[in-house]
Amino acid sequence: MLALSGMTKRFGATNALEDVSLSLSGGEVLGLVGHNGAGKSTLIKIVAGAQPADGGTIAVDGQDVHFASPHDAYAAGIRVIHQDAPLVPSFDTIDNCFLGRPYPRRFGTIDRKAMREAIARHAREIAPDLPLDLPVAFLPPAEKQFVRLLRAVSDEGRFLVLDEPTAALPAEDAHRFFAVLERMRARGTAIILVSHRLDEIAEFCDRAIVLRDGRVATELPKAELTVARLVAAMGGSHSTADNRPAIAADAQVILDISGLTTSELKTPGSLKVRAGEVVALYGLSGSGRSSLLHALWGAEPSRTGSVAIEGQAYRPRSPRDAVRAGISYVPADRHRTGLFGSLDLVFNKTLPLLSSYRIAPSLPIPDRKAERSAFLVAAERVSMAFRSPGQLARTLSGGNQQKLIFSRWANRHSRVMLLDEPTEGVDVMAKQAIKEIIRAIAADGNAVLVSTSDREEALELGDRVLVFRDGAIVQSFERAQASPEALSTAAQAKAKAS
Numbered sequence: 120m121l122a123l124s125g126m127t128k129r130f131g132a133t134n135a136l137e138d139v140s141l142s143l144s145g146g147e148v149l150g151l152v153g154h155n156g157a158g159k160s161t162l163i164k165i166v167a168g169a170q171p172a173d174g175g176t177i178a179v180d181g182q183d184v185h186f187a188s189p190h191d192a193y194a195a196g197i198r199v200i201h202q203d204a205p206l207v208p209s210f211d212t213i214d215n216c217f218l219g220r221p222y223p224r225r226f227g228t229i230d231r232k233a234m235r236e237a238i239a240r241h242a243r244e245i246a247p248d249l250p251l252d253l254p255v256a257f258l259p260p261a262e263k264q265f266v267r268l269l270r271a272v273s274d275e276g277r278f279l280v281l282d283e284p285t286a287a288l289p290a291e292d293a294h295r296f297f298a299v300l301e302r303m304r305a306r307g308t309a310i311i312l313v314s315h316r317l318d319e320i321a322e323f324c325d326r327a328i329v330l331r332d333g334r335v336a337t338e339l340p341k342a343e344l345t346v347a348r349l350v351a352a353m354g355g356s357h358s359t360a361d362n363r364p365a366i367a368a369d370a371q372v373i374l375d376i377s378g379l380t381t382s383e384l385k386t387p388g389s390l391k392v393r394a395g396e397v398v399a400l401y402g403l404s405g406s407g408r409s410s411l412l413h414a415l416w417g418a419e420p421s422r423t424g425s426v427a428i429e430g431q432a433y434r435p436r437s438p439r440d441a442v443r444a445g446i447s448y449v450p451a452d453r454h455r456t457g458l459f460g461s462l463d464l465v466f467n468k469t470l471p472l473l474s475s476y477r478i479a480p481s482l483p484i485p486d487r488k489a490e491r492s493a494f495l496v497a498a499e500r501v502s503m504a505f506r507s508p509g510q511l512a513r514t515l516s517g518g519n520q521q522k523l524i525f526s527r528w529a530n531r532h533s534r535v536m537l538l539d540e541p542t543e544g545v546d547v548m549a550k551q552a553i554k555e556i557i558r559a560i561a562a563d564g565n566a567v568l569v570s571t572s573d574r575e576e577a578l579e580l581g582d583r584v585l586v587f588r589d590g591a592i593v594q595s596f597e598r599a600q601a602s603p604e605a606l607s608t609a610a611q612a613k614a615k616a617s
């Protein structure tokens with residue numbers, strides 16, 4: 120059993136954790152939820168031995184332990200699995216499971232048979248269909264997650280902490296992921312599941328702890344685990360009411376894509392987006408939806424076909440051309456593209472539009488006051504939690520970093536807005552705020568394309584949902600016809616042999 124008691128952590132004036140206690144037994148799944156900045160990551164880092172607590176104790180099987188480093192936590196059987204924890208792409212599942220561990224040897228050489236047997240034994244129980252001998256680069260994202268789980272349990276992981284494990288997985292893959300987790304639970308593994316997908320917490324966890332401003336706001340037993348209760352405990356309200364009117368058939372066509380192919384969109388795709396319309400692009404990752412956005416943003420060349428914006432031919436060679444044509448783009452991966460962690464929040468907000476904040480248009484001298492007030496307005500719109508506009512971007516919690524990127528476009532309207540996974544890692548209240556902003560941008564007469572692996576988001580946001588599969592747009596649903604089941608079937612159906 121793992122027990123934390125009275126955990127406390129401060130960063131300057133911020134109480135990231137204040138007297139947090141929790142316990143976890145084998146075969147139990149504990150949900151950990153909270154708004155962005157509530158303290159979840161800080162708690163995980165302490166449990167992982169990656170950050171010292173200022174106060175509190177950790178006990179494993181009734182014995183107090185002290186984690187001076189991640190190595191100590193590892194030795195105690197704790198495994199933290201981040202959504203994008205590194206795997207070596209050219210190694211197969213077995214080699215990835217043995218990373219950092221001594222290889223079994225026989226007669227002085229590596230005993231590959233023993234390695235295989237050790238991993239296959241666990242794989243049979245938790246993920247029987249997972250290929251063991253294929254370089255993991257060839258595995259789809261859900262299977263990569265299974266490799267991470269397998270690595271943890273095959274190396275005596277007793278306590279798993281899963282940090283947003285399904286954030287980038289579409290619903291169909293998430294179901295398979297939970298089936299694997301269910302088998303791990305049945306074997307007696309103890310699991311802490313951190314997620315902003317509250318429906319998963321409600322469905323899968325035995326209990327949940329809700330953190331709010333660094334404190335345990337409430338602990339909900341299984342019988343009381345509902346999305347509404349979780350949201351209320353986080354301090355928000357949850358509304359799904361939506362009665363927006365349909366887009367008029369004669370509304371102006373803003374974006375007209377015809378026969379376009381890109382690196383991933385192999386089958387020519389055509390699409391018209393009208394003023395006021397949000398089109399959601401749904402599909403498994405790699406299905407071609409993100410690649411279409413990249414091509415429109417000028418970040419990758421389109422191979423064939425044409426694009427027009429308000430009737431004008433548009434062939435971007437770089438993002439600069441895209442900005443000139445009135446296009447904005449919010450990328451999916453906030454860590455690699457877009458955020459400058461060691462620069463402050465105001466700079467990160469104004470970065471793509473620096474020239475808009477000059478003392479005089481012809482003078483390249485920044486107007487700090489205008490920058491700061493634009494930041495404050497945008498931060499308010501996306502309900503970003505921050506200490507000061509001058510704080511470094513990397514000191515924000517993960518979800519607030521996503522809001523910071525989103526805030527760049529929150530008070531600037533473009534003719535065409537491209538959004539890739541706009542609410543990944545964002546708490547449920549902010550999700551709602553971001554969706555409202557997206558709707559408002561469209562309602563101003565602009566065209567919006569949202570690529571998402573979140574089926575509910577596709578349904579809530581899209582006036583239309585296009586489903587991508589294997590590099591092709593395979594189906595288009597009007598809002599009224601779309602249902603979760605229909606989207607899943609279209610996204611997954613096996614390509615028919617021609």
Ligand SMILES: Nc1ncnc2c1ncn2[C@@H]1O[C@H](COP(=O)(O)OP(=O)(O)OP(=O)(O)O)[C@@H](O)[C@H]1O
Pocket residue numbers: 130133134135153154155156157158159160161162513514515516517518519544546
């Ligand atoms: N290195 C740091 N320096 C300063 N403040 C920090 C640092 N790390 C975290 N914080 C602050 O501690 C608080 C808790 O952050 P934490 O990352 O634990 O939140 P979280 O619940 O994981 O949020 P999210 O859902 O956005 O990932 C936040 O106010 C955050 O800004």
